[in-house]
Amino acid sequence: MIHTIHLFAELDEHLIALLRSLTPEDWEKPTVARLWRVRDVAAHLLDGNIRVISMYRDGHFTAPDREINSYDDLVAYLNQLNADWVKASKRISPTLLTEFLESTGKQYSQIMQQQDLQADAIFSVSWAGETVSKNWFHIAREYTEKWHHQQQIRDAVNRPGIMTPRLFRPLIETFLRGLPHTYRHTQAPEGTAVRIGIALEEVFEWFLVKTENGWIIDETSETAPEASVQLDADTAWKLFTKAIKPDEALAKAHLTGNKELAGITLSLIAVMA
Numbered sequence: 001m002i003h004t005i006h007l008f009a010e011l012d013e014h015l016i017a018l019l020r021s022l023t024p025e026d027w028e029k030p031t032v033a034r035l036w037r038v039r040d041v042a043a044h045l046l047d048g049n050i051r052v053i054s055m056y057r058d059g060h061f062t063a064p065d066r067e068i069n070s071y072d073d074l075v076a077y078l079n080q081l082n083a084d085w086v087k088a089s090k091r092i093s094p095t096l097l098t099e100f101l102e103s104t105g106k107q108y109s110q111i112m113q114q115q116d117l118q119a120d121a122i123f124s125v126s127w128a129g130e131t132v133s134k135n136w137f138h139i140a141r142e143y144t145e146k147w148h149h150q151q152q153i154r155d156a157v158n159r160p161g162i163m164t165p166r167l168f169r170p171l172i173e174t175f176l177r178g179l180p181h182t183y184r185h186t187q188a189p190e191g192t193a194v195r196i197g198i199a200l201e202e203v204f205e206w207f208l209v210k211t212e213n214g215w216i217i218d219e220t221s222e223t224a225p226e227a228s229v230q231l232d233a234d235t236a237w238k239l240f241t242k243a244i245k246p247d248e249a250l251a252k253a254h255l256t257g258n259k260e261l262a263g264i265t266l267s268l269i270a271v272m273a
Helices: 005-021 038-057 071-089 094-113 135-157 165-182 233-240 246-250 259-267
Strands: 193-199 203-211 214-218 227-232 254-257
Touching (some): 193 259, 254 259
Antiparallel strands (some): 193 203, 203 214, 227 254
């Protein structure tokens, strides 16, 4: 289990302080989210808060306006939903956006704290290949959404602040839960291990291990790794959220052993995209 609930309020405090420090020019700067500027990313974060409060507190769910028959259908629907909100939010001033984020963020955190972590979540973590997920994983996924969108803003305006071991490790550990699904079609002898290292102030380390039931991600491995891939933290979060492409990450990655096996890690996508 990855524990993230205690970090939501702290992450929001960093966000509100950041947004209040921005100049009018900062709000219009482009981000690694490509089509979205800083104000658009902030608006998307607000949308996430509002949707959670509406669903969990008020039981209000909006039915899709189309048939969802595949993962691609779901991604297309969510992309349109996000684009519609961002377009409409341009009517909201930066000051009001910040106020809305502050008030809804507190309600959001309270809702997360009330959840039974071992109960089934209302949404599965689809990018990890799950059709049913436990609340702890769904909430950890929500944490990654809040973290990486805030980091997109920080990256755009060159303001450090949340790239710390305390806030970053839960993010990357959640992302890497998608690796067994990424490797699902990769054949290898039972016991084969791939080391994944992510370097921040220290190197965080995990192992992807082939078992009789498929691949699993763990913090240890009983066998020496067949392959290893190491990324710096900035490259890792951008790669796994599609802000950069695998070939861009490969130029910065350090692969050893079976490089073809290790390189599959760079195909992990830990967002709905």
